[in-house]
Amino acid sequence: MLFRIDLNSPKPVYQQVIDQVKYAVAAGRLRAGDRLPAIRDVATQTRVNRNTVARAYLELEREGVIRTNAGQGSFVRDEGPAGVHRARARRVLADLIDEMLAQARQFQMAEAEVIALVNERLSKVELE
Amino acid sequence: MLFRIDLNSPKPVYQQVIDQVKYAVAAGRLRAGDRLPAIRDVATQTRVNRNTVARAYLELEREGVIRTNAGQGSFVRDEGPAGVHRARARRVLADLIDEMLAQARQFQMAEAEVIALVNERLSKVELE
DNA sequence: TAGTTGTCCTATATGATCTAGGACAATAGG
DNA sequence: CCTATTGTCCTAGATCATATAGGACAACTA
Structure with a gap:
C-alpha cells in the first residue's frame, strides 16, 4: 500500500488517506488481515506530519474499516456477514x-x- | 427569490447563495432580466453579513450568471445562443x-x- | 532490553469563512 | 439639487479546520 498525496487538492490530506484505504479495500487490493504501513512510515514517505496520518487511521478504525493495536500496527478488518x-x-x-x-x-x-x-x-x- | 441558509451546513454560506441562484436559473424560476433581491435585503432576511452575500453576487457576476450595476441592482443575464x-x-x-x-x-x-x-x-x- | 508502533498531549501556523462597520460612486425618484 | 438605494471597496478581528512540530508514554515484538 502506498499513498499518493496532493497537497494542492481541496480535499484535506487526512481525507485523501482515508479514501485511498477505503478504495483499496473495496477494489480488493487490500484484504482482511492485510497490514497497513506504519503511521510514521507513511508520514515520512508522503512528507506529511505523523499526526495527520494518525488522524486518518483513527477515523478508519472508528468506521470499522481497520483494527489497530499499539506495538503491532493496523490491519484491515473482516467484513462480517x-x-x-x-x-x-x-x-x-x-x-x-x-x-x-x-x-x-x-x-x-x-x-x-x-x-x-x-x-x-x-x-x-x-x-x- | 428567497434564500434558505443553513449555518450548520458544511457548505459555506456564500456558496449556498451561489448554488441557489444557479439552481433557480437552471430550473426556470429565475429568468433573464429578473432582478435579484438587494444584497442588504438578503443579508437582513437571512441574518448573514452583507459582505458574505456580496461575495456570492460578485462570484455570480464573474461566472456570467448575473449582471450588476450600483444603484440599480443585480439581474439575471441573457442565456446567449x-x-x-x-x-x-x-x-x-x-x-x-x-x-x-x-x-x-x-x-x-x-x-x-x-x-x-x-x-x-x-x-x-x-x-x- | 531495545526498538517499533499507536496514542496522547501541548503549542503554533495558516487559510477559509464570516462578522463588523466605515466610506464612496452610481443610480433612481422626487 | 437632494435623498435614499444599491453595489463596491476597505480595514479589522473572530472562529474554525487543517496541518505541522515535537515530547512523552503504554503496548507489543524480537
Missing part, C-alpha cells in the same frame, strides 16, 4: 439517487435525458 | 451522478445493479 452491509449500501445509494433525481426534476429534465447522463458518466467513471 | 444555463444544469447533475457512482464503487456494486437501482427510484420518484 455480507448481507447486512449490502442492504445498508443499497439504502445509502438509494438516498443519493433520490437526491439526484430531485435535482433533475428542479431542472425540468426529461427522464430520458437523466438516464442518458447517468450512462455517460458510468462509461467515464469505469465502475470496478 | 449556446443555452448556457442548460449546460450548467447538466454539469451540476453530472457532479451529483459522479458522487453517487463513487459511492457505488466504494460499495463494490456492479454496474448493472446501479442502473437497476436508478430505474427503480425513477419509477417511484415520478420525474415530470
